[in-house]
Amino acid sequence: MTEPRPEPVPGLFTLVLHTHLPWLAHHGRWPVGEEWLYQSWSAAYLPLVRVLRTLAAENRRHLVTLGVTPVVAAQLDDPYCLQGMHHWLANWRLRALEAATMRGATGPAPSSASPTPSSAPPASYSAPPALRRFGARECREADRELDEFETLWRHGASPVLRELIDGQVIELLGGPLAHPFQPLLNPRLREFALREGLADAAQRYAHRPAGIWAPECAYAPGMETDYAGAGVGHFMVDGPSLHGDTALGRPVGDTDVVAFGRDLQVSYRVWSPRSGYPGHAAYRDFHTYDHATGLKPARVTGRNIPSQDKAPYDPDRAEAAVDGHVADFVDTVRRRLTAESARIGRPAHVIAAFDTELFGHWWYEGPVWLERVLRALPAAGIRVGTLADAVADGYVGTPVDLPPSSWGSGKDWQVWAGDKVADLVQLNSEVVDTALSTVDKALAQTALPGSPTPRHTVADQILRETLLTVSSDWPFMVSKDSAADYARYRAHLHAHATREIAAAQAAGRLEQAARLAEGWNRADGLFGALDARRLPGP
Template sequence: MTARSEEGTFCLVLHSHLPWLPRHGAWPVGEEWLYQAWAHSYMPVMDLLRRFAEEGKQDVLTLGVTPVLAAQLDDPYALRGFHDWLGHWQLRAQHAADLWRGSDPLLRRLAADEYTTASATVAEFESRWRHGFSPILRGLADSGVLELLGGPLTHPFQPLLDRRVRSFALREGLADAALRTGTRPSGVWAPECGYTPGMERDYAAAGVERFLVDGPALRGDTARARTVADSGVVCFGRDLDVTYRVWSPKSGYPGHADYRDFHTWEHAVGIKPSRVTGKNVPPHDKAPYDPDRAARRLRHDVDDFVTTVLARLRALRHRDGGRALVVAAYDTELYGHWWHEGPRWLEGVLRALPEAGVRVTSLRGAAEAGHVGGPVELPASSWGSGKDWRVWDGAQVADMVDANARLQRDLLATVDRHRDEYRDAARDQLLREALLALASDWAFMVTKDSAAGYARERAHAHIARFDELAELVGSGEAASAADRAARFHARDYPFGRLDARAL
């Protein structure tokens, strides 16, 4: 798969992230979303990579896993809860078989397929996943089948962080990845692809060699990676012409009428029984899911994507006179969670591209193969709406931005006042609350009006706990501060080893 070819080089980058979900279902859909993504995306994609590793394939793709997601998939509570959820999935499939007995043959087939898949997933979990995600990742990284990317600890929008806080979050995020997988990543997928000029110096200081930006940050010229300013750190840009073929703000393969519909549920059994049918078809009028129709469409869309990549590489080679690079990047959750057929499409593409003469490799492999051009001055950018910062720094979230700026000032002032003292659990918890308040998810959800009330509630709760602890620490009430910190930490906060003095 990594042999040189005449057509050019293709890199697939996947980014795995869900916000830190407190226990006991505080998320609007409880832990259901986490477990769905685990069963339908993370497990199938890791199984695909495991099989590729057994075939001896190297550098198949680049995978980013945020520290907050890794922590959740390693957490004993989440592991127990997910195991229960898988068992309930089996029961729901059995109930669907009873409910749909005598119904449309496609529904009866779907119930049987759901039970078979649920049972296989239980067996896979019990044999390979009972000790968490990190052993899986470590084995895959050690095999060389993928390149792992790291990132800052709690998925903050880095351009809006104080530089000290930003550097600390990045160092701790990379250290967390090393602790879990045995390898300190040399590349990062920055949260939201957020960038502000000068961040490359922070990357260089942390030992980061490469990172991802969205295509417009390079003015669409993504045919090679570029060094950033005078740092020597390399940035890769998403090729939006190719990436958007799969998934864009307006269209993409998963929306085709033949694929399984994500939004339509049979609530009595918690199963999605329909195909998309049509964009304007109401849920009760959607046709039953037909896996044979979906399979035929899948083959078409694999061929279409390969044709698209080949055309893009040939056009770039004609323009530039040398081997070209295409980087496509997506959320991992697209493959299986949002798009039921996604893992099978992914395998089809990763097998078909080399057969068509395209070198498939990781970002690391592309850099080693020489797909790096001269220096570039990057503008402030992201991969959000407008490719600027408006999602995380717009009028809708101006109050949150101001609150986060104040929080960071108070955090640094508190840490600086106690820098030479002993380690203190209250100050460590103060730091955890601050980092979780600064997560990019809250502003994103408010701007996009996706569970906006919940997002504001989460951000406010972390800031309120921070303020309570900061007041107790500042007034010298050590015993009360320690008690409150213990109560907050008992709510299952990640990253127990954080030491505020390191900030």
């Protein structure tokens, strides 16, 4: 006898994932650099696609609104990165095999079904029997990902994502090239980056996104007009930008562009600056490594337990925790939708939004949780849909004027414009001014009366390096003291490249400028369709 289905819940739930990393190819390996890309690709992007394809095979549609920034899309399609990823997966398998076959154990390995008695200290994750069990499991995972990568991903992510878009499994959100903090950016470059970013998505996926994830959810009054001009119909902001009232999307100003706000009460249930599911004692610990193999064989164990005292990872224990957190989240969404619908007197819209990399890279069990949640929500009578569905179905309220805002600390601009990064703000301003003036003159000098202006690869590379300079990642990493030295190095490196090429061009040393542009392009050759001729005029 089947259990009766629960009563449908009014309204709509949307899961929004924001996929972003800075340009890392050719710019270091470890501890910050390409390893960051390959770890995220393996731990988050491959599993997410696996989850979505599995659910699509069950005829489930309109599951996730997925933002993929142009800079991530460029890396997931780049031949150098594809080769590097294949090597990384093979190396992962070798490291797992080393752990699985290591010697030094005394006696049989204890069964994971027989946990250590509470009166005794937990077995160390570094004990050879524990590492062997863990290594064997990692070997199986590495084999699966190698097979998936070789059969599905070897020609890049674009065909993989296009299949999900065409099948209406996901709604794709786009964004501006290189993820700049838009409120602080020169309006000409801001418009150029956005339009080129949308065009980049259209070329990769044969689909031009109708919505965007604004980098850092950053907004300044008037940006909605830019969005309308670029054909953007909706974008994401954080909940406080709408004063916490996120039950409906809101047209901004006198435009039809709709701002959707992240529901913090629901989103923070999963992950917040202070708590969330990934910190549960049963889950794999992100920060604890076995230094001989580079694997992560420990579980969180407890909040204040030193790494060397962490217990071995137990998949069965983690499975049980996932099921508990799926049930908790479904209950949270159900109660929130019911309460918000009653409050506004009509069906409400609840949005949970996260970085994609949370699911798998930072929280190893995250992809399993996602798959189970996306099944459990409809089973609990909750309709799941995308932001595009919300617009089409009228989950839109009255117009609103938004304040300057972001989803960073304080929900203002301090992370990207505060005292800690004042030097980077000044650097960005100076580099952008230099780039725009040089590009304007270069294009004017090559223009022929009555003929189209020819492509100018030097001007293209100047803009490419400028956009990499103003990436929002660098001030974020400095403000948060997360690989701050690397971030400053990268910002100044791209600033140097811009100035070096621009100086040669401005001085009339055109052959030198071309050689410099070609040289920098070997490392920073992303966005091959970027065309300086499309830069808006002064």
